[in-house]
Amino acid sequence: MEVSFLKQTAFEPKTISPINGNVSAANDTGTDDTWYGVDRELPIIDYTMFKSDDPAQRSKVIENLGKWCQEYGFFIVKNHPVPENLIKETIDKFMEFFDQTEEEKFKYSTRDPDDRIRFFQGDKNIISREYLYVTTHPTLHCPDEPPTLTETVREFSGRVRELGIELLRGISESLGFEQDYIEKKLTLESSFDFLTVNDYPARQCSTNRLGQVEHSDTGLFTLVTQNTNGGLQLEHNGQWLNVNIKPDWIACNVADFLEILTNGKYKSVVHRVILNNEVRRVTPPLFIGPALDTFVSPAPEFVDDSHPPGYLGMTYRQYLELNDHQVIDGRSWLQQIRL
Template identity: 25%
Template sequence: MEVDRVQAIATLSLSSSDIPAEFIRPETEQPAITTFRGAVPDIPAIDLSEADEEKLVKLIASASQDWGMFQVVNHGIPNEVVKKLQSAGKEFFELPQEEKEKYAKPADAKDIEGYGTKLQKDVQGKKSWVDHLFHRIWPRSRINYNLWPDKPSYYREANEEYCNYVREVAEKIFRCLSLGLGLEGHAMKEALGGEDLEYMMKINYYPPCPRPDLALGVTPHTDLCSLTILVPNQVPGLQVLKDDHWIDAKYIPNALIIHIGDQLQILSNGKYKSVLHRAMVDKERTRISWPVFLEPPPERVVGPLPQLLTEDNPPKYKPKKFKDYAYCKLNKIPQ
């Protein structure tokens, strides 16, 4: 095994009120101390079926500038498709450990695909209370089906069906984000690789934790991709930093959570905000989420869009191959 799986540690911790020291965050990060308890605005919720495109563009652009995230309802993905995706992921994590290990990320892998626990380097040696499974779901030429679980038997069907719908949602959001900057509707997607844009599925599995006041499922971070489209389960836990306060994302049934990632912040030359967020854990319930990260192809160079640059708005970021950007970010190397 790469490391002890958190799911196994959680099982051993069920009868205890303690967690291993490496999971205890510094006081500056502990949820009990740092979560804001006062009145806060809700994260924007946007009706994606809005017929007035100009109105929809304004709502999405505004949320992307002010928050760096929003939730979408009436997004067009049938509830049964989402439920099937959720059931397939949940059943995978409920398999015996040796079955899950068949899909473990190889120790020498240069890619993040596969089943695992640790993702980012932590300079303090701390660990997050989460296991995960990564695999690409689009384009087909980039899919490694060896890393797609064959149990439950409908896992592949559930993911392929969801992929067909989530690509339509992404197209609509990219178009609105482009129009929101005064660009042609295809500008953002084309700058990120067009039809070669990669869709990386991740399942985050956060088992019950005896000390949710001390631990984090995922530490504060921005997503290194362009856009994240996330399906949550009913156990809340996502928090976003807004006006220097960590605030809870309200659970909205059947909504998708959209995060602006680093590549869109770079493309927009800072106009759209890559949102700083973190994940909490629950004392008694398992929290699971299904983010899909929309990533440029590895060799794609991403920099501020030239049509946005002027003498008064010079480039704020250096163009860089996506694979180099990702390597620096995951290894905590300054960009």
């Protein structure tokens, strides 16, 4: 099968009753169940089938790719060309960065949106994480330490970006256009891409298990790798679904600018992060975006009398400035620019 479903296994080693993530309840142990997601099958695409020379096989994959972008704004990719050892090496290097002294890390602590390297430490009473923001394309900016971090990130971000561009070509086809439709519309040759590397601590039973509040992603498309399973949850039909993936699989999020471009046909997925109760989780998602000065609004191909423009248009630079604190407080300007 070219597209299957991933059977989810809860990352908490407890038997619980699935509840809506927006509701707080107490289980029989007296702990807060607010953070428990629902186990549900999620879409997974075999990349070897996506690249198949069999037209019928590839056509089915593209059809399902479009279906998942509409229904979930999310899918998982397996058997992709990004080496598992490169993913591990990259995450290990970033763990070395986070394990440095506060003095070393806070050299990069800034709120200036023009800074291409930024370190942030969350308020543990609100969200529990540290993160490092580094731009990767068209120019890579990376901390000097630890040694070889820059070289590792260059290879990792390049390989993941190549995968993302290939998937976006498939998404273009799923919309009924040529493979380069999105690339041309959003000037992806000069795309502004970045990593937001998250370091989530392990946390046992607590009144606050939140690693990152619910949000959608800026940019066009996000590819997520991680060092350990469990923690990511996506919102679907009013429920929080657990996303559990193998170390060599990559989770893919439709982001805000793909929703804007398609006038809401493809959905920017709302998601959050819950702290693993046993294991530290480090994840370096790559955010692929349009070129900074590319103006994006609902494309004419998605607008008609029955589907008027649903979003204000703006450049990616303007949107990032509006969303500068999104990674801190979880707000997204997508809601603000809906018409």
